[in-house]
Amino acid sequence: MSRQILLAHGGGGRLMRELVEGGIVPALGKGVLERLEDSAVVGEGIVVTTDSYVVKPLFFPGGDIGRLAVSGTVNDLAVTGGKPLYLTFALIIEEGFEVEALERIVASVRQTADEAGAEIVTGDTKVVERGAADGLFINTAGVGRLLRRFDIGSVRPGDKVIVNGPIGEHGLAVMSLRANLGFEGELKSDAAPLFGMVEPLLRSGLDIRFMRDPTRGGVAACLNELAQGAGVGVVLQEESLPVTAPVRAACELLGLDPLYAANEGKVIVVASADCADEVVRILALSPYGRAARIIGEVVEDAQKLVILRTRIGGERIVDMPYGEELPRIC
Amino acid sequence: MSRQILLAHGGGGRLMRELVEGGIVPALGKGVLERLEDSAVVGEGIVVTTDSYVVKPLFFPGGDIGRLAVSGTVNDLAVTGGKPLYLTFALIIEEGFEVEALERIVASVRQTADEAGAEIVTGDTKVVERGAADGLFINTAGVGRLLRRFDIGSVRPGDKVIVNGPIGEHGLAVMSLRANLGFEGELKSDAAPLFGMVEPLLRSGLDIRFMRDPTRGGVAACLNELAQGAGVGVVLQEESLPVTAPVRAACELLGLDPLYAANEGKVIVVASADCADEVVRILALSPYGRAARIIGEVVEDAQKLVILRTRIGGERIVDMPYGEELPRIC
Numbered sequence: 001m002s003r004q005i006l007l008a009h010g011g012g013g014r015l016m017r018e019l020v021e022g023g024i025v026p027a028l029g030k031g032v033l034e035r036l037e038d039s040a041v042v043g044e045g046i047v048v049t050t051d052s053y054v055v056k057p058l059f060f061p062g063g064d065i066g067r068l069a070v071s072g073t074v075n076d077l078a079v080t081g082g083k084p085l086y087l088t089f090a091l092i093i094e095e096g097f098e099v100e101a102l103e104r105i106v107a108s109v110r111q112t113a114d115e116a117g118a119e120i121v122t123g124d125t126k127v128v129e130r131g132a133a134d135g136l137f138i139n140t141a142g143v144g145r146l147l148r149r150f151d152i153g154s155v156r157p158g159d160k161v162i163v164n165g166p167i168g169e170h171g172l173a174v175m176s177l178r179a180n181l182g183f184e185g186e187l188k189s190d191a192a193p194l195f196g197m198v199e200p201l202l203r204s205g206l207d208i209r210f211m212r213d214p215t216r217g218g219v220a221a222c223l224n225e226l227a228q229g230a231g232v233g234v235v236l237q238e239e240s241l242p243v244t245a246p247v248r249a250a251c252e253l254l255g256l257d258p259l260y261a262a263n264e265g266k267v268i269v270v271a272s273a274d275c276a277d278e279v280v281r282i283l284a285l286s287p288y289g290r291a292a293r294i295i296g297e298v299v300e301d302a303q304k305l306v307i308l309r310t311r312i313g314g315e316r317i318v319d320m321p322y323g324e325e326l327p328r329i330c
Numbered sequence: 331m332s333r334q335i336l337l338a339h340g341g342g343g344r345l346m347r348e349l350v351e352g353g354i355v356p357a358l359g360k361g362v363l364e365r366l367e368d369s370a371v372v373g374e375g376i377v378v379t380t381d382s383y384v385v386k387p388l389f390f391p392g393g394d395i396g397r398l399a400v401s402g403t404v405n406d407l408a409v410t411g412g413k414p415l416y417l418t419f420a421l422i423i424e425e426g427f428e429v430e431a432l433e434r435i436v437a438s439v440r441q442t443a444d445e446a447g448a449e450i451v452t453g454d455t456k457v458v459e460r461g462a463a464d465g466l467f468i469n470t471a472g473v474g475r476l477l478r479r480f481d482i483g484s485v486r487p488g489d490k491v492i493v494n495g496p497i498g499e500h501g502l503a504v505m506s507l508r509a510n511l512g513f514e515g516e517l518k519s520d521a522a523p524l525f526g527m528v529e530p531l532l533r534s535g536l537d538i539r540f541m542r543d544p545t546r547g548g549v550a551a552c553l554n555e556l557a558q559g560a561g562v563g564v565v566l567q568e569e570s571l572p573v574t575a576p577v578r579a580a581c582e583l584l585g586l587d588p589l590y591a592a593n594e595g596k597v598i599v600v601a602s603a604d605c606a607d608e609v610v611r612i613l614a615l616s617p618y619g620r621a622a623r624i625i626g627e628v629v630e631d632a633q634k635l636v637i638l639r640t641r642i643g644g645e646r647i648v649d650m651p652y653g654e655e656l657p658r659i660c
Contacts, residue, residue, distance in 0.1 A: 003429040010423070010457025020455060023429070027436045028419065028443075028450045040451035042416050042473075046376075050418035050471055051454045054462075086372050088380035088471045089358065092422075093340070095657075099333040099353070106357045113358075120358045121370035124381045125350060127340025128658060132384075132464040141380055141418045141471030143372075327425075328458060 008323020012216025012262075015323045038213075039080035041146060047082030049073055050141040056328040058105065058135055061173050062188030063264075066108030068330060069138040071264055072215065074116040074193040079211040079267055081202055082144030084118040084195055090139040091123070095130045105136065116193035118142070147202040155209045155230035159298040160276035162269040164197065164283045165190070165291040166242040167219050171261030172250045174329050181253055186246035190265030190288075197286035198267060206279060207272035214268055215330060217321050220259040222268050223296075223306045224320040233301025236318065238310045240295045259308070260321050262329045270298065338653020342546025342592075345653045368543075369410035371476060377412030379403055380471040386658040388435065388465055391503050392518030393594075395468055396438030398660060401594055402545065403472040404446040404523040409541040409597055411532055412474030414448040414525055420469040421453070425460045435466065446523035448472070477532040485539045485560035490606035491626040492599040494527065494619040495520070496572040497549050501591030502580045504659050511583055516576035520595030520618075527616035528597060536609060537602035544598055545660060547651050550589040552598050553626075553636045554650040563631025566648065568640045570625045589638070590651050592659045600628065 008015045039049035053069040063071075074084045089109060093102070113120055169190040176183040194213075201208060210230070214222035223234045236259075243251075243258045251258050265288055271279045276294055283289030306318040338345045369379035383399040393401075404414045419439060423432070443450055499520040506513040524543070531538060540560070544552035553564045566589075573581075573588045581588050595618055601609045606624055613619030636648040 005423050005425060005427040005429060005432065005457055007425050007457050007459060010455060016455060019429075020453075023433055024421075024436050024453065024455070027433065028440050028453070038452065038454075040416070042449075042451055046473070048416055048418060048451055048471075048473055050420045050452055050469065052420045052422050052456050052469060054422060054456045054458050056462075086370070086378055088378060090380045090382045090469050090471075091354075092382050092384060092467055093335050095335060095337050097335040099335060099349075102335065103353055103357065106354050110358050119372075121372055121378055122368065122380055123350075123354065123358070124368075125340060125346060125354070126382050126384045126658075127335055127337050128384050128464065129337060131461070132386075132658075133467075134458065134462040137422055137463075137467070139380065139382060139420050139469035139471075141378075141420075141469075143376070143378055143473060328456075328462075 007327045010327055011323035012221055013321035013323050038076045039082065041080065041149065045146040047077050047080050047144040047146050049076040050139065051076065052137060052139040053330060054137050054328050055174065055330050056134065057177060060177050060189055063191040064105055064108050065136065065138055066105040067112045068191045068264055069140045070109055070112035070116060071191045071193045072330060073140040073142040074118060074195055075213045077142045077144035078195040078198045079213050081148040081150055082146050084116050084142055084144045086121045086143040087113060087118050088141045089120050089123040091125045092133055092137040093127050094133040094135050095127055097135055112193055116195050150210050152210050152229040155232055155270050155298055157232060157298050157300040158273050159209055159270050160273055160294045161234060161296040162271060162276060162279055162292060163295050164267055164289040166244045166247065167263055167266060168243060168247045168258030168261035170264040171329050172247045175254060176250045179254060181250055183246055183250055187250060190263060192265035192288050194265060194267055194288055197283060197288045200282050201279060206275045208269060208279065210270040212268050214263050214266055216262055218260040218262055220318045221321055227304040227306055231304060233299040233304060234296055234306045235299050236296035236308045238308055240293060242291055242293060259318055264330060337657045340657055341651065341653035342551055343651035343653050368406045369412065371410065371479065375476040377407050377410050377474040377476050379406040380469065381406065382467060382469045383660060384467050384658050385504065385660050386464065387507060390507050390519055393521035394435055394438050395466065396435040397442045398521050398594055399468040399470045400439055400442035400446060401521045401523045402660060403470040404448060404525055405543045407472045407474035408525040408528040409543050411478040411480055412476050414446050414472055414474045416451045416473040417443060417448050418471045419450050419453040421455045422463055422467040423457050424463040424465050425457055427465055442523055446525050480540050482540050482559040485562055485600050485628055487562060487628050487630040488603050489539055489600050489628040490603055490624045491564060492601060492606060492609055492622060493625050494597055494613045495621040496574045496577065497593055497596060498573060498577045498588035498591035500594040501659050502577045505584060506580045509584060511580055513576055513580055517580060520593060522595035522618050524595060524597055524618055527613060527618045530612050531609060536605045538599060538609065540600040542598050544593050544596055546592055548590040548592055550648045551651055557634040557636055561634060563629040563634060564626055564636045565629050566626035566638045568638055570623060572621055572623060589648055594660065
């Protein structure tokens with residue numbers, strides 16, 4: 001039987017890495033692409049990124065596909081050390097889509113781009129017949145100017161792992177809505193453009209080693225990529241992990257782990273131990289970073305594992321996710 | 331009843347302009363976007379463009395969606411005066427899609443990018459469930475360095491209109507295949523990356539006023555946009571229009587006009603009369619420009635009409651298309 005694409009190929013986990021690393025990148029890639037970052041630093045201090053957005057439903061508590069499409073791309077640039085300058089905006093629309101919904105989404109795109117200080121400079125509109133797409137898909141690409149360059153190889157045992165607030169909010173807001181859990185009032189997506197929060201860090205002389213946005217695959221996938229890329233281990237303290245009560249409740253109902261749930265307004269920062277508190281203080285100056293905190297530490301580990309130290313003193317391995325339970329979270 | 335998106339909104343014609351100019355651009359746009367070009371010249375001599383590709387079927391005589399996705403974006407940069415440097419590559423894949431077909435498409439992307447001298451620097455992969463997309467959609471965005479800047483306002487009566495070869499080949503190749511006309515052996519898409527052909531023009535000191543790639547909506551839409559943008563008329567000579575016998579035959583069978591059919595390897599160049607022959611000579615040095623020729627002339631016309639002067643001496647107005655007969659040509 002011929003091989004086919006599975007939903008899990010899109011989940012941001014191990015299966016997706018196999019597809020991308022095993023098939024797509026070797027066929028396409030020369031130097032830059034092979035680093036497999038979400039953004040590419042190209043010549044002349046320019047950063048380039050792209051993402052398509054297929055979230056379902058298009059509107060959810062805390063945001064919509066338009067806010068997501070700008071935030072995701074802006075954040076990819078920001079964590080690579082880039083100041084977002086220009087965005088492209090491409091629509092694939094299913095025949096019959098409501099113009100009023102399109103107008104709301106476009107307004108949301110504009111508002112989020114304005115907040116991020118990025119300009120939408122060019123676009124494209126395609127329409128496909130009924131049944132050939134599901135409502136609306138968006139692609140945004142971003143061009144930024146590099147303010148600071150990070151090297152994952154600079155991460156050292158003893159470095160601290162910091163997050164700017166509660167995890168899993170985007171994933172659980174979307175999944176609860178789809179599962180009709182009735183959490184709509186309490187669970188909100190964290191989708192937000194984070195360049196304003198990150199900029200002071202990029203401009204500081206602080207000893208920051210690495211940044212990444214924990215989107216598909218959540219904090220678990222992000223930290224496993226860190227461990228693999230830097231050749232280190234990571235130990236997380238469960239009691240330090242910020243998880244809101246509604247996210248915890250929804251996770252229990254859905255049988256999910258907030259470590260694996262998608263975030264769209266979070267950044268993981270790895271910084272040397274002596275400046276970690278200062279990084280937390282700077283993040284907390286932003287409305288998107290008020291609950292920033294240290295959640296763990298980089299350790300020496302030839303096995304490159306991510307370990308969760310639980311409240312009761314146990315330990316469990318936080319694996320790289322294989323696929324994703326549900327597609328179309330972003 | 332609420333307004334809904336129609337297939338014709340994606341056709342590259344009047345209805346699409348109404349949607350984009352009336353709704354999307356006013357909501358999004360500040361300076362650059364409002365010029366409504368397919369590419370945007372942004373600060374520091376950089377050109378940025380984006381396009382999504384939804385062509386059906388994915389493989390067609392003369393190319394596939396991968397060749398199209400690189401050619402279309404490279405050509406948008408080239409006609410804006412930009413040398414393509416970096417491309418992004420984003421996939422939306424329907425669950426169940428054959429991995430072997432994906433691999434063929436990715437190989438085609440790489441080959442076309444190599445031919446264009448552009449590097450694929452970053453990408454994204456999303457998978458949606460069966461029925462939520464139709465096989466595969468691709469988005470590419472492009473970043474280029476501006477070699478020369480054109481101003482549509484510099485177009486003057488007396489300027490010549492040049493095309494680099496036969497028109498309508500891409501549109502008719504795809505439509506004949508879908509209609510099962512059995513032309514597969516003769517009708518081939520012209521999809522090709524044109525920067526190599528265009529570069530000597532960009533680097534020449536020749537008095538070139540304007541370039542545009544006549545894709546969706548064909549030469550008719552392209553010249554109507556020229557007439558509107560420059561405030562001039564255009565007179566085409568039917569006997570000069572390069573149309574191959576298979577394209578003409580397929581047009582007759584399908585009731586189509588080659589002036590309205592999509593091209594993916596053509597460029598319209600407007601140049602002053604005294605250098606038009608030299609432009610044709612330079613285009614003809616490229617394998618993609620061997621049949622280059624002058625097809626018409628810019629004239630004074632307060633009504634900004636595009637007129638076709640027929641072989642028997644008559645005249646007819648070549649209108650801006652309203653929508654498009656068939657969607658998903660590109």
